[in-house]
Each structure stands twice: as C-alpha cells, then as structure tokens.
Amino acid sequence: MRLSLGREDFSTLPGWAEDRPAAAFAAFRRSAAHATTIRSYRTGSLGLSHAEFQPAYAAALAQSTSESGYLPDAEARSFFETWFRPVAVTPLDDDGLVTGYYEPEVAVSSTPESGYRFPFLRKPENLIKVPDPENPPAGIPAGHAFMLAGADSTDCCPDRQAIESGAFDGKGLEIAWASSRVDVFFAHIQGCARLCFADGRIERITYAAKSGHPFTGIGGLLVKRGEISADTVSMSSIRKWLADHPEQSEKLMWENRSFIFFEKAAVENDFLGPVAAAKVPLEPGRSLAVDRHIHTFGTPIFVSAPELEDFDEPRPFARLMIAQDTGTAIVGPARGDLFAGCGSEAGEKAGSIKASARFVILAPVGSEIARRAGHEQ
Known part of the structure; x- marks a missing residue:
C-alpha cells in the first residue's frame, strides 16, 4: 500500500463548512455504541486503533441528542472538530474513486x-469459511x-451458473422467489x-456468505466488448443492456461466478439501511463501504468528489461519511462505496455514482496518524 498522509485543517477544508453532518454524527454514535459495548473493531493497516477512538466514542455516547439520536448540524460539526484532526489519504499509484450502492426493494412470492x-437462497449448512x-x-x-465441508473432505462451492441451474435444488434453501x-x-x-x-409484508435479507468464486463486474465486461462506452456505464445502462438482450443476459450474468447467500433480518427502522459489516444499521447518505483491510470501521471520512452532485443539494459532493461497510470490489485507501438509501429513488442515485474522489480521514486527537501528518507536535 503506497500512500501519503497530509495535514488538513477544518478551517480550510473545501466543503467542510457547507456540509450538514448531523446524520454523520448519528451514524458515528451507533458505531461507538457497538465498539464500546459489544465488540471493538479490528484495526486496519492505517493503524487507527480502538484505544485511539475511545475518547471520541465516550464523548459521542455522553452527548445529549434528540430522541432520534440526531444533533443540530452546528453541534455535530463542533463535535468532530473537537475530537478529530483531518488527514488527507492520497494513494500514490492511482486516483481515489467513489461509486454508490443501495438497498433494493423486490416484489416476491x-x-x-x-x-x-x-429464488433468493440462504446459506447451506455445510458452507464454511476457509480458515486461511x-x-x-x-x-x-x-x-x-x-x-x-464434507464428512471427510472439503470441496469448492458451485459457482453462479451451477447454483442457478439447480445445484442446491431440494435443499430447502429458498427464502422467497422473485419474478x-x-x-x-x-x-x-x-x-x-x-x-x-403481495400481502403487504416486508422482510429484509442481508449478506450471509458467498460461493467463494471471484467477483467479476459485468459492466467492465460490457465496456471491454464495446457494448457500453466507459463514459456511460452505470447500473442503469447495464440494466438496460440486460433488458435489451434477454437471450444473452443470463450467460453474461453467469460470467460473474460469485454468488451471494442471504439471511433474514428485521426491518426495525424504515429509514435506516441493513445492518452491514460494521454491525450497525447503515445511515443513508452517510455510511461508506471501505477496504476493511486498510480502514478501521467507525472512522469518519470526509469525501469530496467535485464531478459528483451532492445527494440533497445542488452543489459538488463534499460530505462526512462513516466507514461502516465493505465490499469485494472496494480495494485501496481512497476507494469507497456511498450508501444512498433504500428503494428505487436511492437506486437511481446509486446507479449514477462513479467519480474521482479525495479522502480525508478524521483521525482521533492524539492518534499516531494525526501526529505523523503534522498535528499536535
């Protein structure tokens, strides 16, 4: 991992003063509660540790909020300015990049x-993690x-084509069926x-496991084959290509051999997203999927993407996000996936997000990274 760390100051950080970080504080507070009372987060290779976050966690949990857990924006901004120091994380080998994701709504039986x-499938009982x-x-x-895992040996899980062709039929793994x-x-x-x-019932499913086969982005395949231009590839354009080429769509999707198994989860709050890798519900517009090998979950990260419009206002995207999820395709210190929310409107937002971005992590006051960047010498 080749990167540089650079000191930033809140007073001159572009977009910081215009951001409205109340929801970012609420998201951070959920991570603070989990890390403090249930289980601390694993330290990423950047080195931000649970011990370094503890003072900020304690301050967040002691903060008096409204019943919903939100602070006024000015108080939220003051909290982050008090307990953190901004440090730019710049990769030396490539540019920063953000994409978007969301929680789809699917009609099922x-x-x-x-x-x-x-069908959506639950995890087979004998599908286990590879220790190393x-x-x-x-x-x-x-x-x-x-x-x-078998009685005397282990074997690869079938890939997407094999599973969708019936590899697990008769095992009772089906959660529901889509059209x-x-x-x-x-x-x-x-x-x-x-x-x-159809009866109005809504259930949530979240990631439980995967087949183990490598993930292949079909958008990249379509660009490589000249079916969609690199400038226009998006979730929407990929969906349109699949709809326009029904005889080829199944074969293309099978080229992504990775297959996801799900588990049921409660919908306790219609606004919040699912409980993700950081074990807290995702905050629409404020939760960020990161490379968990590099970043520590719970880290506030100020993401600026001048070519991308903000989710809520007609200005360039520059907002505080909280690292609370991860993903196979999210690799590198300045690579992130913005959680846009739930439903079709969020899907429209997420599907159009692909932009160069700059990452400024908020390192806890007194942390080694803050010192290395020139803060508090």
Whole structure:
C-alpha cells in the first residue's frame, strides 16, 4: 500500500463548512455504541486503533441528542472538530474513486408461483469459511473465502451458473422467489434487499456468505466488448443492456461466478439501511463501504468528489461519511462505496455514482496518524 498522509485543517477544508453532518454524527454514535459495548473493531493497516477512538466514542455516547439520536448540524460539526484532526489519504499509484450502492426493494412470492421462479437462497449448512484463504485446504483455490465441508473432505462451492441451474435444488434453501433474475442478480451486487410480498409484508435479507468464486463486474465486461462506452456505464445502462438482450443476459450474468447467500433480518427502522459489516444499521447518505483491510470501521471520512452532485443539494459532493461497510470490489485507501438509501429513488442515485474522489480521514486527537501528518507536535 503506497500512500501519503497530509495535514488538513477544518478551517480550510473545501466543503467542510457547507456540509450538514448531523446524520454523520448519528451514524458515528451507533458505531461507538457497538465498539464500546459489544465488540471493538479490528484495526486496519492505517493503524487507527480502538484505544485511539475511545475518547471520541465516550464523548459521542455522553452527548445529549434528540430522541432520534440526531444533533443540530452546528453541534455535530463542533463535535468532530473537537475530537478529530483531518488527514488527507492520497494513494500514490492511482486516483481515489467513489461509486454508490443501495438497498433494493423486490416484489416476491413465498412460493414458486407462476411468474415467480428466481429464488433468493440462504446459506447451506455445510458452507464454511476457509480458515486461511491464502493457504487453503487441498482442492480449494487460493483466495476462496468459503468452501463446502464434507464428512471427510472439503470441496469448492458451485459457482453462479451451477447454483442457478439447480445445484442446491431440494435443499430447502429458498427464502422467497422473485419474478426477475436481473432483480436477484442486482440484489447480489448490493448484498441486501427488502422483499415485498403481495400481502403487504416486508422482510429484509442481508449478506450471509458467498460461493467463494471471484467477483467479476459485468459492466467492465460490457465496456471491454464495446457494448457500453466507459463514459456511460452505470447500473442503469447495464440494466438496460440486460433488458435489451434477454437471450444473452443470463450467460453474461453467469460470467460473474460469485454468488451471494442471504439471511433474514428485521426491518426495525424504515429509514435506516441493513445492518452491514460494521454491525450497525447503515445511515443513508452517510455510511461508506471501505477496504476493511486498510480502514478501521467507525472512522469518519470526509469525501469530496467535485464531478459528483451532492445527494440533497445542488452543489459538488463534499460530505462526512462513516466507514461502516465493505465490499469485494472496494480495494485501496481512497476507494469507497456511498450508501444512498433504500428503494428505487436511492437506486437511481446509486446507479449514477462513479467519480474521482479525495479522502480525508478524521483521525482521533492524539492518534499516531494525526501526529505523523503534522498535528499536535
């Protein structure tokens, strides 16, 4: 990992004064509660540790908020300015990049009725994590994070094509059935969905495990093959291509051999997203998926992307996000996925996000990273 750390100051950080960080504080406070009372987050390679976050965690949890957990924006901004120091994280080998994701809503049936024949599957009981993906058991390719455990041996999990062709039929793994294979595929890409039943019932499914096979972005394949231009590739343009090429769409989706298994989860708050990798509900417009090997969950990160419009206001995107999720394609110190929210409107936002970005982490006061960047010498 080649990067540089540079001192920034809140008074001159572009976009900081215009941001409205009340929701970012609420998201940070949830991570503080989890890390303090349930389990601390693993330290990423940048080195921000639980011990360094503890004073800010304690201050956040002691802060008096409204019943919803939100502070006025001015108080939220003051909190972050008091307990953190901004440090620019600049990769030396490539540029920063942000994309977007969301929680889809999918119409489903609890039985495979006419028109509903594409299932969401729960994790097979014998699908287990590979203890050390870099040194896997015999017969498991290096890098596979999951495998099937037998009585006397282990084996690779079937890939997407094999599973969708019936590899787990008869195992009782089906959670619900959708009417569109494409809807199921994009729920796999997002790692979550809200399932909407005809009787008005809504259930949430979230990531439980994956097949272990490598992820392949079909958008990249379409660009490489000249089907979509690099300038216009997006979730919307990929969906349109799949709809316009029904005879080729299944084969293309099968080229992404990775397959996601789900588990049911409660919908306790209609506004918040699913509980993700950091074990707290995602805050629309404020939760960020990062490379968890580099960043410590709970880290506030100020993301600026001049070519991207803000979610809520007609100005360039520059807002405080909280690292609370991760993803297979999120690799590098300045690579992030912005959680846009739930439903079709959020999907429209998320599908159009792909922009160069600059990452400024907020390092806790007194942390080693803050000192290395020139703060508090």
